[in-house]
Amino acid sequence: xxxxxxxxxSVIEIVKEYSQAxxxxxxxxKLQEFQKSVESWQICxxxxxxxxxxxxxxxxxxxxxxxxxxxxxxxxxxxxxALMQSLSSHLVSVKEQDSISQAASKQLCLALxxxxxxxxxxxxxxxxxxxxxxxxSCGDTNAKSRMDVVLxxxxxxxxxxxxxxxLGLGENRRNAIRNALSNDAPLVIRFLxxxxxxxxxxxxxRTEIFIKVxxxxxSWFSSELVPLEAFIxxxxxxxxxxxxxxxxxxxxxxxxxxxxxxxxxxxxxxIARYEQLGNLLFENVILLQAAYHKEVAxxxxxxxxxxxxxxxxxxxxxxxxxVQCKSEGLGRPxxxxxxxxxxxxxxxxxxxxxxxxxxxxSEQIGKDVALLAYFKPYFERLLVALCxxxxxxxxxxxxxxxxxxxxxxxxxxxxxxxxxIIGAENVFNYLHxxxxxxxxxxxxxxQLEAVLFVLSSVAQGINIQENIVTxxxxxxxxxxxxxxxxxxxxxxxxxxxxxxxxxxxHPDVLQPVLQYLAARLQESSLNEDCAAALMxxxxxxxxxxxxxxxxxxxxxxxxxxxxxxxxVNFLRGLSTILSQQPPESFNAQMQKLCSxxxxxxxPLLSNPKENTNLLVHIFDRIATVxxxxxxxxxxxxxxxxxxxxAILQLWPLLSAALDAVKDSxxxxxxxxxxxxxxxxxxxxxxxxxIDPLVVQMVRLYAINRASCFLYLxxxxxxxFGEEKAxxxxxxxxxxHFTQQAIALFNTKNGYVDNPDTVDDYxxxxxxxxxxxxxxxxxxxxxxxxxxxxxxxxxxxxxxxHASVSTLLSNIFGFNRNNEEVWNHIHKLxxxxxxxxxxxxxxxxxxxxPHYLFKHIDDILVALSKFDLNxxxxxxxxxxxxxxEREETINLNITKDQLSECYNNFVKSAEKQRFIEQLKILYxxxx
Numbered sequence: 024x025x026x027x028x029x030x031x032x033s034v035i036e037i038v039k040e041y042s043q044a045x046x047x048x049x050x051x052x053k054l055q056e057f058q059k060s061v062e063s064w065q066i067c068x069x070x071x072x073x074x075x076x077x078x079x080x081x082x083x084x085x086x087x088x089x090x091x092x093x094x095x096x097x098x099x100x101x102x103x104x105a106l107m108q109s110l111s112s113h114l115v116s117v118k119e120q121d122s123i124s125q126a127a128s129k130q131l132c133l134a135l136x137x138x139x140x141x142x143x144x145x146x147x148x149x150x151x152x153x154x155x156x157x158x159x160s161c162g163d164t165n166a167k168s169r170m171d172v173v174l175x176x177x178x179x180x181x182x183x184x185x186x187x188x189x190l191g192l193g194e195n196r197r198n199a200i201r202n203a204l205s206n207d208a209p210l211v212i213r214f215l216x217x218x219x220x221x222x223x224x225x226x227x228x229r230t231e232i233f234i235k236v237x238x239x240x241x242s243w244f245s246s247e248l249v250p251l252e253a254f255i256x257x258x259x260x261x262x263x264x265x266x267x268x269x270x271x272x273x274x275x276x277x278x279x280x281x282x283x284x285x286x287x288x289x290x291x292x293x294i295a296r297y298e299q300l301g302n303l304l305f306e307n308v309i310l311l312q313a314a315y316h317k318e319v320a321x322x323x324x325x326x327x328x329x330x331x332x333x334x335x336x337x338x339x340x341x342x343x344x345x346v347q348c349k350s351e352g353l354g355r356p357x358x359x360x361x362x363x364x365x366x367x368x369x370x371x372x373x374x375x376x377x378x379x380x381x382x383x384x385s386e387q388i389g390k391d392v393a394l395l396a397y398f399k400p401y402f403e404r405l406l407v408a409l410c411x412x413x414x415x416x417x418x419x420x421x422x423x424x425x426x427x428x429x430x431x432x433x434x435x436x437x438x439x440x441x442x443x444i445i446g447a448e449n450v451f452n453y454l455h456x457x458x459x460x461x462x463x464x465x466x467x468x469x470q471l472e473a474v475l476f477v478l479s480s481v482a483q484g485i486n487i488q489e490n491i492v493t494x495x496x497x498x499x500x501x502x503x504x505x506x507x508x509x510x511x512x513x514x515x516x517x518x519x520x521x522x523x524x525x526x527x528x529h530p531d532v533l534q535p536v537l538q539y540l541a542a543r544l545q546e547s548s549l550n551e552d553c554a555a556a557l558m559x560x561x562x563x564x565x566x567x568x569x570x571x572x573x574x575x576x577x578x579x580x581x582x583x584x585x586x587x588x589x590x591v592n593f594l595r596g597l598s599t600i601l602s603q604q605p606p607e608s609f610n611a612q613m614q615k616l617c618s619x620x621x622x623x624x625x626p627l628l629s630n631p632k633e634n635t636n637l638l639v640h641i642f643d644r645i646a647t648v649x650x651x652x653x654x655x656x657x658x659x660x661x662x663x664x665x666x667x668x669a670i671l672q673l674w675p676l677l678s679a680a681l682d683a684v685k686d687s688x689x690x691x692x693x694x695x696x697x698x699x700x701x702x703x704x705x706x707x708x709x710x711x712x713i714d715p716l717v718v719q720m721v722r723l724y725a726i727n728r729a730s731c732f733l734y735l736x737x738x739x740x741x742x743f744g745e746e747k748a749x750x751x752x753x754x755x756x757x758x759h760f761t762q763q764a765i766a767l768f769n770t771k772n773g774y775v776d777n778p779d780t781v782d783d784y785x786x787x788x789x790x791x792x793x794x795x796x797x798x799x800x801x802x803x804x805x806x807x808x809x810x811x812x813x814x815x816x817x818x819x820x821x822x823x824h825a826s827v828s829t830l831l832s833n834i835f836g837f838n839r840n841n842e843e844v845w846n847h848i849h850k851l852x853x854x855x856x857x858x859x860x861x862x863x864x865x866x867x868x869x870x871x872p873h874y875l876f877k878h879i880d881d882i883l884v885a886l887s888k889f890d891l892n893x894x895x896x897x898x899x900x901x902x903x904x905x906x907e908r909e910e911t912i913n914l915n916i917t918k919d920q921l922s923e924c925y926n927n928f929v930k931s932a933e934k935q936r937f938i939e940q941l942k943i944l945y946x947x948x949x
Contacts, residue, residue, distance in 0.1 A: 029057050031069045038079050058086045061097050064106075071113045071131075077124060084113075084130035091137045092189045103142050110135045111155055114173045132176045136184045140192055140200060143915065148200075149207035152177045153214065168229070171218070175235035178211060182246035193914035194946045201248070208243065209253040215240055216257040223262065234279045237263070241283035247290055251300055264307045267330070268314045274325050281329040284308070288336040294344065294353070301341065301353060308337045309357050312364070319368065331365045331376045338362055338380050346387045349397060359401050366408040371430045374412050378433050381405060385441040395444055402444045406477070409434050410454070414473040415510060431476065438480035447484030451492045454478055458499055463507040475500065475514040482521035487528040497522065497532060501539050513552050516543055520556030523563040530567055536560065537571070544581050554589035561596025565603045572600050576616060587640040591647050594620075598651035606655050606665065613652065613669040620644045621676055628683040631690055638684065642693035645673065649700035664708035670701045674712060677701075681719060688729050695731040702738050709742065717752055721759045728767060733760055733783035737790040744794025754798045757791060760784065761804045768811050778820035785815065785826040792833050800847035809855050816859070816882075817866040821875065828878035831859065832885040852889060860886065860897040861904065867941040868948045869910075876945075880938045887932040895929050902928075910948055920947065 034057055041050035057063055063086055070083040087110070090097070098106065114131050117124050139145045156174035184190070185200055192200070215236050222232045240259065243249050254260070263280050266272055284304070291301040311330055318326040338345070338361075341353040348354025366374040385402075388394045413431050416424075442450065454474050461471040478496060485493055500515045519526075519536055526532055537560070544553040561568060561575070568575065575597055579590065597616065604612050624641045627634040654665035677697055684690035698716070702709050717739070724732040736756055743749045764784040767773055774781055788808060791799050799805055815827045835852065839845045859882070867879045887894045902925045905911055906918065924944055931937045 029060060029062055029066055031066050031073065034066055034070065034082075035076065035079055038076075038082050042078050054082070058089065059094075064090060064098065068106075068109055068113075071116075077127070080117075080124075080127040081130065084127040084134065088130045088134035088137065091134050091141070092187070095138075095141050103138070107135065107138055107142070110138065114177075115156070115170060117169070128173070128176065132173070132180050133184065135177060136180045137187070137190055140184060140190060140196070143196060143199075146199070146203055147207065148181055149178065149204065149211060152181075153210070168231075171232055172235060175218070175232070175239050178214075179235070179239040179242045182242050182248055185246065188949050191910075191914075191949055193910075193916065193948055195915050195920075197946075204246075204248050205250075208248050208250050211239075211243060212249065212253040212257055212259070216259055219259060219262050230273045230276050233266070233276050234273075237276075237279040237283045241279070241286040244283065244286040244290060251297070255299065255303065260303065260307065264311070267311060268317075270314075270317050270321050270323065270326075272326070274329075277326055277329050281333050284333045285336040288333070288340040291340045292342075294341070305337060305341060305353050305358075308333060309361065312361055315361075315365070324370065327368065327373060328376065331368075331373050334358065334361050334365060335377050335380050338377075339383060342380070342383055342387060345384070346394065356401070363401065363404050363408065366405060366412070371412040371427060374408060375430045375433065378437055381437055382440060385437075385444060388444060399444055402441055405441075406438070406445060406450065406453075409438065410473055410477045413476050415469045417469070435476075435480040438477060439483070442481040442484045447481045448486065448489055448492070450481045451478065451485065451489075451496060455492050455496055458496060463503050463511055465508075468508040468511050472508070472511045472514050475511065475518055479514060479518035479521050482518055483524065485522070485525050487525050489525070490529070493522070493525060494529070494532070497536075501535055505542075509546075509548055512543060512546070513549055516540065516549055516552045516556050520552070520559040523556075523559035526560065527563040527567070530564075533560075533564060533567065541578060544578055547586075550581075550586050550589045551592070554593040558592040558596035561593075562599045565599040568600050569603050569605075572597070572604065572612060575600065576619065579619060587643055590640070590644055594644055594647045595651050598648050601648075602651075602653040602655065604655060609655050609665050610668045613648075613666065614672055616648060617645065617669045617673055620648065621673060624676060624680065628680055631684045631687060635687065635690060638680075638690055639693050642680075642690070642697055645677075646693070646696045646700050649697060649704050652704070654704075658708065664705050666704050667708055670705060673697075673701070678715070678719065681723065685723050685727050688727065691723075691727065691729045692731040695729075695735055699735055699738055702735070702742060706742060713739065713743065713749065714752065717756050721756055724760060724763055728763060728780065730777075730780040730783040733764065733780065733787050736760055737783070737787040740787065740790040740794055744790065744798075750795060750798065753791075753795060754802065757787070757798055758802065758804060760787065761808065765807050765811055768814070774815055774818050774823075778818065778823040781815055781818060781820065781823035782826045785812070785823075785830045789826065789830040789833055792830065792837070796837070796841070796844045796847075800844060800851075805847075805851070809851060813855065813858050813862050816862045816879075817870045819871060819875070824871075824875050824878050828881050832881045835882075835885040835889045848889075852886075852893070856886065856893065857897050857900055860894070861901045864898075864901050864905075864941070864944070868905075868944050873942065873945070876938050876941045879941060880936065883932075883937045884935045887935060891932060895932060898928050898932070899925065914948060916947055 037050055037053045037057065041054055057066075067083040067087045067090075070079055071087075110131055114128060114135065117128050117131075136148070139148050139151075145151070152174060156170050156177065181204060185192075185197055185204075218232065219236050222229045222236070236259075240249075263284065267277065267280060287300065287304055288308075291297045291304055294301050311333065315327065315330045315334075318330060338358045341358070344353040345356070345359065346354070350356065362377045362380060365377055368374065381402075384398070388398055413434055416427070454477060457474050458471070458478075461467045461474065463471055497519070500518055503511060503515060519540065526536060540553050540557055540560070543549045544557075557575075557578070579593065579597075594616075601609070601612055601616065620641065624638065627638050627641070631638055649666075649670070652666065656665065658664045677694060680694050681691065681698075684694055716735075720732045720735060723729070739756075740753055744753060761784075764780055767777055767780060788799060799808065812827060812831060815823070816831075818824050818827065834848060837844060837848055863879050863882050867876055871879065883894075886897075902921055906921055910916075911921070924940065924947070927943070928937065928940050931940050
């Protein structure tokens with residue numbers, strides 16, 4: 024329907040087709056075209072007025088909201104008031120309260136708030152909403168209820184939408200809105216308090232109104248707009264805690280109350296500003312402990328989770344007081360005891376909520392001896408609780424099994440972080456007694472596995488000289504019978520891997536450990552964990568295991584070719600042992616290992632599409648060996664590089680593979696990784712393979728545009744760019760790559776759709792600038808490269824943007840000792856300096872997210888260092904253009920504001936730091 028007109032009837036048919044076909048592509052395309060069209064404004068209004076179908080109402084409401092957020096400029100100013108009246112009318116006309124109607128109502132509320140925020144003359148939204156949606160004049164009970172809901176929803180979204188960057192409000196309008204809301208906040212609190220008081224008196228109580236009131240209040244608290252005096256003097260807090268003490272409280276209502284209290288707790292971290300509120304919150308929250316125990320007794324699990332959230336957020340809010348004040352005021356340990364009480368609950372989900380608190384507390388304790396002694400008993404209680412909670416359920420088919428494994432993973436991280444407080448040796452001493460009392464029987468294996476799990480979590484903290492408890496724990500683990508449950512075996516294997524450093528100091532246990540792991544390796548379910556354990560053992564015992572190398576290589580045969588990560592982990596360990604081999608045997612051993620890995624490759628290359636996964640695994644394993652193998656000596660003079668024979672043996676296969684897999688970017692990238700590590704391994708000794716590789720790369724890049732060839736090219740430049748003998752070859756390669764890459768960038772959405780190419784190409788350019796700058800600066804490529812760089816400044820991909828900024832920073836930060844190169848760069852500054860400065864500043868203001876400002880800062884710093892006076896003039900020209908932009912006029916950004924920003928920018932140039940000024944400009948415009 025591209026280019027065709029839409030009608031209300033045709034849109035209803037499209038929505039119907041979309042719904043019946045479960046979001047079919049054809050209907051989705053039609054729907055998107057409709058939503059982008061200018062006529063959708065009027066048609067959506069018609070649909071909301073005339074069409075009773077709920078799915079149509081949702082689409083219409085959502086479309087209006089999106090149009091207001093993104094395409095608001097399509098509307099003439101004269102129609103704004105009419106649209107506001109229309110949205111208000113649609114809101115109060117939604118009669119039913121099912122989930123679909125609520126979804127449409129939410130979209131309409133958001134649309135109304137977003138519309139008002141983009142109407143600069145509209146200064147008092149709170150008063151307007153209260154007057155517009157006042158239910159006092161409604162005689163009909165249902166109509167009154169509907170008006171109340173609309174009003175509370177509208178008030179709720181007012182603070183939430185202030186910082187919605189999609190609206191592009193600009194700092195001036197945001198400040199005006201925030202001031203207006205702040206002035207009206209006492210009115211909102213009085214209104215909510217009155218609403219709540221009236222709702223409580225009604226019979227039956229209006230649960231929905233309670234929920235809306237607390238959601239609205241939470242929103243205002245999150246935005247820090249609630250006036251403390253007005254809030255503390257009202258009854259809302261009292262009602263909230265009174266409701267939480269009811270055991271039969273509606274769960275949705277409890278959710279909303281707890282969300283609000285969590286919002287209050289969050290802002291109370293600023294205790295200097297919210298001390299009175301913080302004290303009020305703390306004293307009321309600790310009284311909820313009785314309500315918590317009632318909920319536990321009544322098995323109201325969702326209620327228990329909500330209260331635990333409140334306890335945890337409150338504890339986090341006053342974390343610094345807990346550490347600094349200890350037993351006084353907000354630092355009283357009562358809140359820690361409450362959290363430990365929650366960790367005593369039988370279900371791990373309750374304790375899971377508290378874990379972040381324990382992470383943060385352990386960070387605050389640090390190495391302070393007094394704090395370590397004070398908090399140690401609490402962490403010992405936590406350890407006992409986690410040991411119990413990490414025990415597998417009796418139900419192997421438990422629906423929460425995945426969540427339980429995630430909890431165990433977080434618990435492991437916590438134990439690793441806080442073990443220094445208790446001491447790993449103390450944990451081993453404590454749990455060793457439990458270990459001796461447990462067996463691997465069907466009745467006890469779960470408790471045994473949980474103990475081993477905790478031991479494995481803290482094992483890296485064991486002093487390698489400890490020789491009393493650890494040998495006994497290891498001996499007990501190795502002596503478990505073969506028919507032990509697989510979970511126990513798995514955790515035992517992990518424990519052994521975590522003890523790798525300790526084992527390196529006790530070589531007498533190495534042989535039984537290897538025998539145990541070799542036996543477990545033959546069990547497919549333990550393959551990956553065994554391989555990881557062997558990797559740690561090999562890395563920490565590489566010199567001791569040199570004589571076992573052949574035996575360990577044979578273990579590779581037990582690893583399934585399809586189980587890639589196991590083999591990669593094990594090969595990493597084997598490579599460290601290979602690196603310890605004596606020079607006379609190193610070549611033969613490396614060739615043997617590489618041959619074993621590469622043997623299955625050749626027949627698979629006849630049909631790479633069918634064998635993609637297997638080929639990926641083989642490439643990954645070859646790359647692992649080449650990456651982690653360090654030769655036993657550095658060649659000098661006429662000596663052959665130790666790794667060269669093995670790489671030459673692999674080379675015909677890798678070169679053939681590169682051609683065979685050219686139609687698959689995935690396989691091409693994996694194969695190129697092998698070549699990359701081969702180049703890095705050999706360094707200058709790669710020289711004999713350069714020419715055929717460059718010819719092959721240029722040929723294949725013209726076919727498949729795989730960016731990994733650009734990456735390989737950058738490594739070649741890194742290794743050989745300063746060798747004059749290769750300057751012509753590098754120049755030719757760079758020219759070919761540049762022509763292909765820039766042609767790709769010049770296609771529609773070329774930069775956005777090909778971020779890997781942007782990243783790898785400009786990395787290649789950067790290596791050229793570093794090692795052979797004249798290849799770029801004296802060639803015909805320099806202008807296309809600079810123009811592409813300027814456009815690429817706006818790309819939002821993190822790695823690609825980093826490559827762009829690094830290149831620009833290095834160009835203008837080049838060492839001035841090379842006069843010929845500096846002259847070229849000076850010409851580039853004169854030609855492109857103004858465009859670069861303008862694009863950098865405008866990209867930060869209008870397009871880039873905050874986290875990329877550091878890259879823009881690097882570019883601006885390099886330019887300011889290159890020529891400070893000229894740079895300031897270029898900035899002035901950019902600000903002059905900013906003053907003339909439509910956005911500046913629409914957002915009421917004054918000349919004084921821009922002048923102040925410019926002056927601060929110039930001062931920042933002297934300090935060589937622009938990030939703060941870029942953020943100020945960003946907020947001013949967005």
